[in-house]
Amino acid sequence: MTEHTWTVRVERVGEKHARAYTRNHAFSVGEQAGFEESDPHPSAVEYLLAALGGDLIRGFETQAARKRVAVDALELRLSGRLNNPLTHLGVVGETGHPGLESAEGTLYVSADADAAVLEEMWRETLTRSPLFNTLRRCAAIAIALRVMP
Amino acid sequence: MAKSPILVGAVIYDPKVALIWEIIKNFFEQRGCPMDCVFYSNYKLQVDALTAGHIHIAWNSPLAWVDAERRTAGRCRAIAMRDTDRDRVTHILTQKQNGLQKLGDLRGKTIATGAKDSPQATLLPIHHLQKGGLQPGQDFAVRRFDVLVGKHGDHVGGERDALGSLQKGESDACAVLDLNWQTWQADGTADPSRLRVLATTDPFDHCNFTVLENFPKEDERRWTDALFQMTYDNPEHREMMDLEGLKAWLPGRTSGYAALTEAAAEQRFFEEEGA
Numbered sequence: 001m002t003e004h005t006w007t008v009r010v011e012r013v014g015e016k017h018a019r020a021y022t023r024n025h026a027f028s029v030g031e032q033a034g035f036e037e038s039d040p041h042p043s044a045v046e047y048l049l050a051a052l053g054g055d056l057i058r059g060f061e062t063q064a065a066r067k068r069v070a071v072d073a074l075e076l077r078l079s080g081r082l083n084n085p086l087t088h089l090g091v092v093g094e095t096g097h098p099g100l101e102s103a104e105g106t107l108y109v110s111a112d113a114d115a116a117v118l119e120e121m122w123r124e125t126l127t128r129s130p131l132f133n134t135l136r137r138c139a140a141i142a143i144a145l146r147v148m149p
Numbered sequence: 150m151a152k153s154p155i156l157v158g159a160v161i162y163d164p165k166v167a168l169i170w171e172i173i174k175n176f177f178e179q180r181g182c183p184m185d186c187v188f189y190s191n192y193k194l195q196v197d198a199l200t201a202g203h204i205h206i207a208w209n210s211p212l213a214w215v216d217a218e219r220r221t222a223g224r225c226r227a228i229a230m231r232d233t234d235r236d237r238v239t240h241i242l243t244q245k246q247n248g249l250q251k252l253g254d255l256r257g258k259t260i261a262t263g264a265k266d267s268p269q270a271t272l273l274p275i276h277h278l279q280k281g282g283l284q285p286g287q288d289f290a291v292r293r294f295d296v297l298v299g300k301h302g303d304h305v306g307g308e309r310d311a312l313g314s315l316q317k318g319e320s321d322a323c324a325v326l327d328l329n330w331q332t333w334q335a336d337g338t339a340d341p342s343r344l345r346v347l348a349t350t351d352p353f354d355h356c357n358f359t360v361l362e363n364f365p366k367e368d369e370r371r372w373t374d375a376l377f378q379m380t381y382d383n384p385e386h387r388e389m390m391d392l393e394g395l396k397a398w399l400p401g402r403t404s405g406y407a408a409l410t411e412a413a414a415e416q417r418f419f420e421e422e423g424a
Contacts, residue, residue, distance in 0.1 A: 035164040085164045086190065092198070093190030 017041060033088055033098075048135075049080045049103060055131040056107060056143065062128075063121035069113040078105035078143070102140040110148040118147055154183040155372050157358075158195045158204040160213075161188045162297055162304050169392045176389065182375040191299030192266075193422070196220060199359060206372065209359045210301035211268045212418075214403075215410050217359050219419065226364075227357035227401030229373055233328065233394055234355040235405065239274045240330050241348040242315060242339075243322045252281040252348050258321035259290040261311035266418070267302025268353070268409050270311060274324035276412035277350040292320050305329055312339060322347060328394075354405025373400075 008022045010029070017040065018029045030041030042050070053076045064071045080103040082088065084096030109118055122145040126132050135141050155177075161167055170186045177184040187204050189195040192213035199207040200220050206228070209217060217225050241260070243249045249258070255278065263270025271293065275285055285291050292314060296307035308325055312333065315323040325333070330346075333339040358376075360369060379386045381396045390396065413419060 033164075035168055086161065086188075089161070089164060089167050089188055091161060091188040091190050093194045 033082065033085060035085070045080065045082070045100070048100065049078050052103065052129075052131045052135060052141075053078050053105075055129050056125060059125040059129050060107065060109070060121060063124050064111065067113070067117065067121060069111050069117065069121065072110040072112070073108070073148070074110075075108045076105060076143070077108070078103055100135065100139040102142070103135065104140075104142045106144045106146050108146050108148055115147045119145060152181075152183055152371075154185040155206060155368060156185050156187055156204040158187045158189055158198055158207040160190070160192050160195055160208075160210070160300055160303065162300050169389065172389045172392070176379065176386070177372070177375050180375040180378060182371050184372070192216070192301050193299065199225075199361065202361070205360060205364055205368070207359045209357055210303065211353065211355050211357075211406055211409050212266060212272070212301045212413065214357055214359055215406055215413055216419065218403075218406075218410075221361060224362040225359055226362065227403050228360055228369055229376055229398055229401050230354065230357040231393065231395035232397045232399055234357065235399065235402070236352040237269065237355050238327045238352055239269045239277070239324050239350045240327060240346045241274055241277070241322050241324055242312070242330070242344050243347045244315065244318070245343055245345050247321060249321065249347055252278065252283065255283060255322055255347070256288050259292050259319075261292045261294065261314040261320035261323040263293075263302050263307035263311055263324065264295045264298050264300075264304075265293055266298055266300075266422075267307060268412075269326040269355070270302050270308040270324050272412040272416060272418065273350050273353060273408060276408060276415060277348065279415060281348075309333075309338070315344070351408060352405065353408050354402065357401045357403075359401075 006022070008020050010018050010020045013019045016030055020027050020029055028041040029044055029047060030039045031043040033045045034043035057074055057076055060074060061071065081101050083099055083101040084094055085098065086094040087096055088098035107122065111118060132141060159170055167188060174184050174186055187198065189198065192210055195207050195209070196213050196216050198204045199217060207213065207217070214227060249255065262274065265271055275291070278285070278289065283289055294307040294310035296310060297304040302308065308329055311323040312325055314320040330339065334341050376398050379390060379398055381387055381390055
């Protein structure tokens with residue numbers, strides 16, 4: 001088995017603001033889990049969901065290239081819930097845990113292919129996804145494929 | 150040496166409530182009165198913590214105040230409250246079309262209430278009916294909506310469900326706090342052309358900041374001095390005050406809890422809770 005290691009360096013750069021550096025990129029992380037309507041930076045939970053979404057979009061794109069399918073548009077909407085966010089806030093007497101409980105969403109695809117072909121590409125995308133295969137072992141992940149005209 | 154923080158307990162049912170307390174905490178820090186918040190899932194745990202000395206101040210529901218007073222044999226005091234905590238009333242609503250005119254007309258009827266530990270939506274309106282000569286279970290049936298029990302009706306879900314039960318015709322009356330009645334008329338949840346106020350309780354007080362008798366007066370003064378600096382005229386304070394639903398902080402008073410104390414005893418609330 002070939003091993004490959006990815007490394008991220010994260011440093012505190014200010015109040016409620018961490019900066020992550022990886023290879024030639026840098027990005028800001030705000031709260032662990034944000035509950036405000038708006039925040040200066042995305043939260044760690046949002047990065048987790050965005051990472052899963054990015055993984056699946058990129059994976060589907062790879063499958064499309066392999067099948068020579070032209071994709072017009074690809075968009076994923078994803079929502080996640082913690083088991084009990086009040087435990088994250090340290091509320092005395094709450095039970096459960098602050099971990100991800102579930103994520104659900106829909107991948108909208110508009111492409112020049114039959115629905116059956118797109119379904120097969122989606123199954124293969126999920127099979128090969130690093131993050132989907134990590135998260136589905138600890139949370140209920142349900143993402144549907146919706147073929148748009 | 151830095152002053153040690155005053156520990157303030159609060160019951161929260163939604164992470165967004167924690168955000169309000171974060172703003173309040175920062176407000177106190179900026180005024181040289183460091184404060185930390187300890188959150189509880191229910192008022193029983195909070196009163197446990199107050200009486201055990203784990204926290205200095207508890208933001209108590211009226212029922213938690215009654216409980217604290219009961220468990221400390223009166224050795225506690227209310228140091229501050231919102232202007233909106235004073236002189237609240239609960240309305241008993243009916244559908245206009247059902248022709249009920251007075252309290253006695255509720256005999257043989259079903260009354261929807263909030264959670265079993267909601268002062269405004271259960272304990273006080275039932276007490277009001279009892280004072281009017283109607284006994285629950287004998288003279289009228291109670292359809293209770295136990296949403297988030299332990300939080301003393303802070304969460305309006307049970308009260309709103311009770312209103313829904315009246316609106317659907319499943320109940321003949323329901324109990325709602327005056328402030329919720331106003332809000333629900335304004336936002337369209339309740340249609341005042343179809344509903345009417347059949348009866349109204351006597352005024353009662355709602356939440357207060359509770360401390361034990363031995364809480365140092367100097368710390369109390371330091372903390373309330375900071376609290377009373379919060380003014381609605383200051384735009385920086387207004388957002389926080391709107392979130393907490395007040396225009397002014399006032400000194401605490403305990404004259405508005407007599408009816409609830411009676412109601413809790415009459416309905417054997419604490420005995421049934423095993424507290």
